[in-house]
Amino acid sequence: MVIWAIAILAVIAAGTQVAGFRQAVLGQEAIARVQARWAARAGVETMLALMDYDTEYPESDRPMLLVSELENYSTGELETGTYDIRHVVDGVEWAGPMDEHSRMNLNSVDKALLGNIEDMTVDVVDAIVDWRDTDGTESAIGAESDYYLNRGMGYSPRNANFRSLAELELVTGAYPTSVRGEDWDLDNRLDASEDDGDLSWPEDSGDGVLDSGWARLFTAVSRDTGRALDGSDRINLKNSSIESIREAAPSLSAEQAAGLVTFSRGNNVRLETLIWVPLSQAVTGATSPTTTTTRGRSGRSSAGASSANSAVPDLTDDQLRQVLDRCTMTDYLRPAPGKINVNVVSRDVLVQIFGMNFKEADNLLAKRDRERDGFTSILDLLDAGVDRQWLATNGRYLDVVSNVFTISCKGRSLNGLAEVELVVVVDRSALPAHVLSYREN
Ligand SMILES: [Ca+2]
Ligand SMILES: [Ca+2]
Ligand SMILES: [Ca+2]
Structure with missing residues (x-):
């Protein structure tokens, strides 16, 4: 009887041990997964904090500052795990979140x-x-x-949309x-x-x-909220007075500001048209970049044509820079589809969507890589060999600011056994940064 009892007890003890061990393993896995998730979350929170800081204290002459900051903190180590944030552009892997403004908005x-x-x-x-x-x-x-x-x-x-x-x-x-x-x-x-x-x-x-598909060319979530490089709201020429325009763009004369008012009241006019058509000509309604063919000394179409209004002095490129940065002709009652930030635009977008040839695209990207602080105006593209008429035509898709980023953050547990990926889309145009979508893989 005693031997039997011992045998039975031994079997029970062994069974309990196995069950206990199994539960311990399950418990470890659960803990590892929690660690991995919170490590990933820490990475996302770090990115949000950096974005908020840049939105609050923008450096308008260094648009690429945020990108390099995000890169610097793209990996991290915690007591219970690690995280890393990466993305691929043109087949090359980069540290940090993906800038949705490197792509064309589908809308x-x-x-x-x-x-x-x-x-x-x-x-x-x-x-x-x-x-x-x-x-x-x-x-x-x-x-x-x-x-x-x-x-x-x-x-x-x-x-x-x-x-x-x-x-x-x-x-x-x-x-x-x-x-x-x-x-x-x-x-x-x-x-x-x-x-x-x-x-x-x-x-x-x-x-x-x-090798991504069309997804590498498009975004549906980039947003244009009409912010200038210094974070202020661009003023809408369509409902602004001459005084407020000169306040926003102090380099303009009263005649030029008045010319912009006249120009903005036209039908289907775009601000970027002024990259090709001189203001004196634009105020008379000759606003199509393709119908103006005479070119002046500066390479821009001549203002000497009969349709020019000599009372309105043309804008210099420096003035035009200020106008493009501080003014808009869009109402931002709600965000518009985002523009492409030329500081981060992908080569595939330039070639596949804009039909640029490889050489032009490579020249542009090479010039951009030398400008470490980034382009502060789309007019900088002229120095990178981009055609002025091309820029006037496509300028409506281009800008130098980014609002929406996708953070793909992988967290790993301390023992490296569990991995959790968070894919978080963030709009940082207003404070605090706003999470547009959140997905856990
Ligand atoms: Ca339809
Ligand atoms: Ca496969
Ligand atoms: Ca993937």
Whole structure:
């Protein structure tokens, strides 16, 4: 009996031990995961703090300061774990969060530029435009509500702005493989499964380079809130007095400010037109960069034409810089689709969307890399070999400020066993920085 009892007790003890051990392992895993999550969270909070500081104390002559600060703190060590924040642009990995303003906003890009993209067919271009335009009328070979419902897809176009890049995949013809390429989790990072060939989904080339799809060219979340480099709000020429314009841009004469008022009251006029068309000519309504062909000494179109108003002195480039920095012709009652920050624009965007040739794009990026503090005006692109007329035409998409960033932060537990990734989209245009979306992988 005693021996039996001992045997049974031994079995129970062993069983309890196994169960206890298992629970201990589970407990360790749970602790490791908590550690990893909070490490990742610490990285995100660090980025938010740096962004808030830059928003509160901007240095208007050093637009790239924030980017280098974010880089400096992109990895960190805590008592219970580590974090690191990275992103890929043009196939190259960089430290720090991804600047959404390095890409074209899907909600503002026009049809002609979409048509430049090599592997995007005309039907997809039309379907994208139909998806976001408010009407229900199909463009040439596009697709509106009927198209989607007749094919049993169970949804209709939003007929408003895209809210995320993933929404692009709902557009007919925009397959996930085209949109994501190798970056299957859309975190702008090369993950193990995205670099192992066919061993695991997705299929990838396993060449150590992240080949993203259209996602590398577009954003749906960049925001333009009309801030000047010093953080102040740009004034809207359309409803400003001559006095307030001269207060914002003190280098202007009263005649020039009056000329800007006249110019801004025109129909469908854009401020960036003034990069090509002299103000004296612009006030008379000759505002299309493509219709003005005579060029003056400065390389800009001549003001001597009969349509010029000699009472309005033309703007020098320095004055134009100030006007582009301090003034706007957009109402920012709500944020507009973001512009591309030329300080961080990707080469792929320049080549694929704007149709720049490789040499021009490389010249521009080389010049930018030498300007360590960054371009303070889109006019700086002229010194980088960009054509003035090109800049006037495309200037409406370009700026030198960034508001929205995506922080892809991987946290690891102290023992290295658990990893948690947070993908957090942040708008830092107002204080405190505002989290637009939060995802945990
Ligand atoms: Ca529509
Ligand atoms: Ca990825
Ligand atoms: Ca794979």
